Every structure is written in C-alpha cells, then in structure tokens.
Amino acid sequence: MSILEINNLSLSFGGVKALQDVSFQVPENTVTTIIGPNGAGKTSLFNCISGFYKPQQGTIHYEGRELSSGIKPPKRAALGLARTFQNIALFRGMTVLDNIKLGAHVHMKSGLLGSMFYFGAARREEMEIRREVEHRIIDFLEIDHIRRQPVASLSYGLQKRVELARALAMRPKVLMLDEPVAGMNREEKEDMARFILDIREEWGVTVLMVEHDMGMVMDISDHIAVLNFGQVITEGDPGDVQKNPEVIKAYLGNSDIDSLRKKLNPEEEAA
Amino acid sequence: MRIGDAKQTYEADEAIWTSNTQKLWFGLLLLILLLFPFMADSYLLYLGCLVGIAVISTTGLNILTGFTGLISLGQAGFMGVGAYTVAWLSLNTGLPFPVTLLLAGLVAAAVGILVGLPSLRVKGLYLAIATLAASVFLHFIFAEWESVTGGMGGLSLEPAHLFGLTFQSDFRMYFIIVTLAVLMVLAARNVLRTRVGRAFIAIRDRDISAEILGINLLRYKLMSFALSSFYAGVAGGLFAYFYRVVTPESFPLSMSIFYLAAVIVGGMGNLLGGILGAAFMTLVPEALKLLTAALTPFYPNAPVFMSPMLEIIFGALIVGFLIFEPHGLAEIWHRIRRFFRLWPFRN
Numbered sequence: 185m186s187i188l189e190i191n192n193l194s195l196s197f198g199g200v201k202a203l204q205d206v207s208f209q210v211p212e213n214t215v216t217t218i219i220g221p222n223g224a225g226k227t228s229l230f231n232c233i234s235g236f237y238k239p240q241q242g243t244i245h246y247e248g249r250e251l252s253s254g255i256k257p258p259k260r261a262a263l264g265l266a267r268t269f270q271n272i273a274l275f276r277g278m279t280v281l282d283n284i285k286l287g288a289h290v291h292m293k294s295g296l297l298g299s300m301f302y303f304g305a306a307r308r309e310e311m312e313i314r315r316e317v318e319h320r321i322i323d324f325l326e327i328d329h330i331r332r333q334p335v336a337s338l339s340y341g342l343q344k345r346v347e348l349a350r351a352l353a354m355r356p357k358v359l360m361l362d363e364p365v366a367g368m369n370r371e372e373k374e375d376m377a378r379f380i381l382d383i384r385e386e387w388g389v390t391v392l393m394v395e396h397d398m399g400m401v402m403d404i405s406d407h408i409a410v411l412n413f414g415q416v417i418t419e420g421d422p423g424d425v426q427k428n429p430e431v432i433k434a435y436l437g438n439s440d441i442d443s444l445r446k447k448l449n450p451e452e453e454a455a
Numbered sequence: 456m457r458i459g460d461a462k463q464t465y466e467a468d469e470a471i472w473t474s475n476t477q478k479l480w481f482g483l484l485l486l487i488l489l490l491f492p493f494m495a496d497s498y499l500l501y502l503g504c505l506v507g508i509a510v511i512s513t514t515g516l517n518i519l520t521g522f523t524g525l526i527s528l529g530q531a532g533f534m535g536v537g538a539y540t541v542a543w544l545s546l547n548t549g550l551p552f553p554v555t556l557l558l559a560g561l562v563a564a565a566v567g568i569l570v571g572l573p574s575l576r577v578k579g580l581y582l583a584i585a586t587l588a589a590s591v592f593l594h595f596i597f598a599e600w601e602s603v604t605g606g607m608g609g610l611s612l613e614p615a616h617l618f619g620l621t622f623q624s625d626f627r628m629y630f631i632i633v634t635l636a637v638l639m640v641l642a643a644r645n646v647l648r649t650r651v652g653r654a655f656i657a658i659r660d661r662d663i664s665a666e667i668l669g670i671n672l673l674r675y676k677l678m679s680f681a682l683s684s685f686y687a688g689v690a691g692g693l694f695a696y697f698y699r700v701v702t703p704e705s706f707p708l709s710m711s712i713f714y715l716a717a718v719i720v721g722g723m724g725n726l727l728g729g730i731l732g733a734a735f736m737t738l739v740p741e742a743l744k745l746l747t748a749a750l751t752p753f754y755p756n757a758p759v760f761m762s763p764m765l766e767i768i769f770g771a772l773i774v775g776f777l778i779f780e781p782h783g784l785a786e787i788w789h790r791i792r793r794f795f796r797l798w799p800f801r802n
Contacts, residue, residue: 234667236663256666257666257667257669258666258668258669258670258671259669261667261668261669262669266667267667269664273661273663273664273667274660274661274664275656275657275660275661275664275665276660276661277656277659277660277724278653278656278657278660282653282656285653286653286654286657286665286668286670287668289650289653289654289668289669289670290668290669292650294649294650294651295651296646296651296678296681296682298649299645299646299649299650299651299652300642300645300646301642301645302645302648302649306649306650309650310469310649310650311465311466311469314465314468314469315465318465350668354668354669
C-alpha cells in the first residue's frame with residue numbers, strides 16, 4: 185500500500201521546468217529514496233509535498249486523500265508529514281530541548297492565558313511533552329548530554345541529529361529527510377543510517393529521503409526513484425536501479441558502466 | 456559555586472528558580488522592592504514609579520521585537536491608547552483601577568492586532584515604517600477626536616481608587632506599579648518558557664521552519680502584537696494614573712524610540728535585559744543631572760556647560776554600550792553569574 189502517491193506532477197519557475205510529469209509512489213513503512221544529479225528537482229519535489237511550492241499540474245495523495253494547494257504547510261505538518269532541510273533549519277537561539285519540544289507544537293493545545301499563568305492544563309501538558317521528548321527521542325537519538333546546550337554551539341553532525349529529533353517530535357507518519365548525512369564523517373553517517381532504520385522498524389514511520397551518498401542509499405533503501413532534469417527515469421529496488429542504463433547515463437553522461445558500478449557499489453570498489 | 460542541584464522530577468527541572476539560592480535572591484529582591492518606598496525620598500520614589508512603568512512597557516516590546524523578531528515603532532501609540540482608555544473610563548464611569556487597567560490593556564491589544572496585520576507580509580525595516588505610520592495615525596486620533604480624547608488639551612483624571620481607597624500619592628502608586636511590574640514580568644517569563652513563547656522564538660529564528668512545524672505564522676505574530684500592546688496599554692494606564700493628565704504630547708514618537716533603545720541596550724530577547732534597559736534609559740539622564748548638580752560647587756559654570764551636553768553624553772553612552780556589549784546589559788549579568796558558578800575553584 186502506498187502512503188504517498190505522486191501523479192503527473194509538473195512545476196516550473198518561469199521557463200525553468202523543475203519537475204515534469206513526475207509520478208512515483210512511496211510504499212508504506214519503507215525507506216524510499218530519491219536520487220539524482222544536482223538540480224534534478226529533488227528538493228523542489230520535497231517542497232511540493234510539504235506545501236511550499238504549488239505545482240502547476242498533477243496531484244499528491246497522502247493516505248488516500250488529496251493534498252490540494254489549499255492545505256498549507258502547517259496543516260500538512262498536523263497531518264503527519266514531517267521533514268528536515270538540506271541546510272540545517274534549527275532555531276539557533278534556543279536550546280536543543282526547546283527545539284525538540286517545538287516539534288510537538290501541533291500536538292499541544294495550551295493558549296496564551298494558560299501559558300501566562302503556567303497553571304493546570306498548560307503545566308501538565310508541558311510536563312507530558314517533556315517526558316515524551318526525554319523518553320522517546322532524546323534517549324533514542326543519544327543526545328542527552330547536549331539537551332541544555334544552545335543549538336548554535338553544536339557540531340554539524342549533532343545539529344543534523346537534533347533536526348531529526350525535532351521532526352520525530354512531530355509524531356510523523358511520513359518523515360522526509362533532505363540529505364540527512366551530507367557533510368558527515370563516517371561514524372556520524374553510520375549512526376544516522378542506524379537511526380533511520382530504527383525509525384522505520386520501531387516507530388513504523390515511512391521514510392522518504394533525498395541523499396547523494398550512494399553507499400548509504402543502496403544499503404538502507406527499500407525503494408529508489410531516480411530523478412533527472414525534473415523527470416523520473418526509473419524506480420525500483422536498489423538492485424534494479426544500480427543496473428539501469430538510464431541511471432548510469434544520468435550520472436556519468438556516457439555509458440562507462442564500470443566506473444559507474446564503482447560509484448554505485450562502494451563495497452565492490454573496496455574489494 | 457553551584458552544587459547539589461540534581462533534579463528528580465521534570466517539574467523541578469522546568470521550574471523558573473531551580474535552586475534555593477535563586478529563590479532566596481528573588482525573595483530578597485521582593486523585600487527590597489517592598490521596603491524601598493519607606494526609605495526613599497520623594498524624588499527617588501518618583502523615579503521608582505517611572506522605572507516600574509518603563510519595565511512593563513519594555514517587557515511588552517521585548518516580547519514583540521526581542522522574542523518574535525517583529526520591530527515596532529508603535530509602542531508609545533499603544534501606551535497612549537491605554538492611557539486614554541483609563542482617562543475616559545475614570546471620567547465617565549466609576550470603575551476601580553484593576554478593571555480600568557485591564558480594559559486599557561485589552562483595548563490596546565485590539566489596536567495592536569490591527570496594527571500587526573501587515574506583519575505577515577512585511578518584515579524588518581518595512582514593518583518599522585508600517586508601525587510608525589500607525590503611531591502617527593494614533594497620534595492624530597488623540598489630537599482630533601475631541602469628544603473622547605479632549606483634543607490637544609487632553610484629559611485630567613481622578614486618582615486611582617479601589618474599595619474606597621484612593622491612590623493619590625506617589626507612595627501609594629508605587630505599590631500598584633511595582634506589583635503589576637513583578638506580576639507581568641513573571642507572566643512574560645511563563646509565556647516564553649511554554650508552547651506559545653517557543654512559537655514566538657521559532658518565528659524570530661527561522662519562520663520557514665516554524666511553518667513546517669505547524670506554527671500558524673499569522674496567528675502567532677498577531678498574538679505577539681496583542682500581548683505586547685496589552686503590556687503597553689497597562690503601562691499607559693499606569694502612566695495616566697501617575698500623572699493624572701493625558702495629552703497627545705504625552706506619547707511622542709521619541710517615546711517609541713526610547714523603548715526600542717531600552718530593549719536593545721538591555722539585550723534583545725532577554726527579559727532581564729529589558730528590565731535593565733528600562734532602568735538604564737530612565738535613570739541615566741537623571742544621574743547625569745545629579746552629576747551636574749554635584750559639579751556646580753566646584754565649577755559654577757557647570758549647568759551652562761552641561762545641560763546641552765546631557766543628550767550628547769547619554770547618546771554616547773548608548774553607542775558605547777552597543778559597541779562594547781552588543782548583547783546588552785543582560786550579558787554583563789550573565790558573565791557575573793558564570794563567574795560565581797565555579798567560584799572559587801576555576802576562574
């Protein structure tokens with residue numbers, strides 16, 4: 185069953201066609217990855233799904249329901265679509281804990297008056313969120329040592345992890361990760377890959393990810409869609425995608441299959 | 456040195472004062488505030504009241520500009536709305552001061568929401584101009600709507616009263632002002648450490664991510680405007696009760712700039728900073744006047760020489776603070792705290 189269905193999506197900015205007739209499906213409870221060269225339209229596709237761009241044509245169905253352009257980003261967040269950004273988009277002036285709590289914003293109710301007096305329901309709600317964040321997220325992502333630190337003081341890898349934590353606090357059904365391991369060292373990448381797999385298995389969350397690191401993509405993806413010049417070239421499981429000549433052409437611009445195989449199969453390269 | 460502050464519950468960890476030492480200091484501060492009017496002379500008492508009113512208004516502006524990132528030059532206008540509301544109510548109804556002040560805050564909040572409407576589309580300097588326009592407009596209403604505001608002559612009002620008790624003297628007004636200042640700063644602290652306040656800060660830091668987290672930008676920006684002008688309205692109402700006369704000239708544009716300067720000098724996005732900034736901006740000009748008086752016996756020409764210089768020295772002090780302490784007065788306080796956190800072991 186597909187939790188997210190993209191049908192014939194087209195998006196252009198003036199004369200630039202960012203997406204042309206893009207269709208693909210995200211099966212439920214999988215790690216689905218979109219790959220493709222720079223400028224292929226991967227982030228534009230993400231922005232269409234989360235509601236920042238309005239595609240000129242095509243539809244997006246989420247849990248069988250159409251996400252029309254009238255459903256704005258905050259509403260989509262409340263429906264269970266969470267995402268992280270390619271460039272870290274944390275709130276730099278706040279602590280790690282406050283950043284994560286913000287993820288739970290849509291699941292809280294207290295308004296201005298309750299907040300002012302910090303009494304009764306508002307206070308109970310704050311404590312529940314704190315407990316949930318501590319038990320489910322901070323422990324899980326192993327960031328308990330930095331919970332009181334301002335985000336701006338953290339390393340890049342940790343900031344990415346906090347951004348993931350914030351997205352998890354939204355209790356998502358679909359988690360969209362835009363280049364989750366870009367710029368990380370090997371150890372950080374391995375941690376992140378482990379978290380992504382655990383999120384799918386333990387939390388039952390569907391992961392939709394854009395990533396350039398082929399080693400990781402091939403290792404953890406169940407399903408891959410390849411985008412080039414705004415079009416889906418192919419989709420399938422990692423094995424199929426690696427062999428597809430169109431994909432090879434998109435990445436190398438010719439049919440030098442051997443060097444592509446190395447690029448797509450880092451382990452073979454090592455051996 | 457800070458020791459023994461391990462927590463066993465989240466409630467204890469999320470409290471405003473997390474240690475007994477902090478509670479003790481806060482209690483001491485309250486005690487000093489309570490005893491101050493019994494020891495101060497009338498001049499100091501007058502200054503104390505002014506600082507209290509400035510603290511309330513600055514805290515409001517800090518919520519809007521410092522925490523939500525929306526710059527506003529309308530603060531004096533909102534205070535004016537509060538002051539006229541109190542003056543009109545005191546002349547036309549017999550309501551006691553807690554009711555009139557609450558209404559002053561609510562009317563100002565309603566005006567603040569209207570003024571805040573453009574904030575969804577315009578930011579930064581453009582918003583400053585939009586709020587500036589609003590404040591000019593409000594000033595025009597104060598001067599021209601004679602049947603309600605009394606025109607250029609303004610309104611004179613009766614002293615604040617409650618249960619037959621009138622608050623005519625500065626001594627009595629001090630208790631109203633300081634009680635409200637303490638309560639309103641605490642309320643602001645509560646807002647800023649819970650859901651609504653986090654949403655404000657999120658909008659300031661990165662509005663796109665705020666939206667992706669499900670924060671409705673318009674709703675929270677307007678909420679911030681409403682809260683900020685509520686504070687301004689209450690401060691304006693206290694101003695009206697304190698001077699017992701309200702004219703359009705009581706709330707000039709320079710007053711809005713005064714509060715913006717207080718927020719910046721104190722430390723944007725820091726409640727303590729707003730308090731320190733309000734005190735600084737109110738007291739330093741007075742301190743400079745005292746300095747002039749102290750110099751007069753030695754240099755008989757001091758007043759002639761100093762009085763035109765006061766503004767310049769005041770301005771230079773502000774510039775100096777911005778250069779040497781860009782995070783504001785609050786940063787000095789934080790440095791002192793950091794020092795004592797490990798003292799006497801590592802400095």
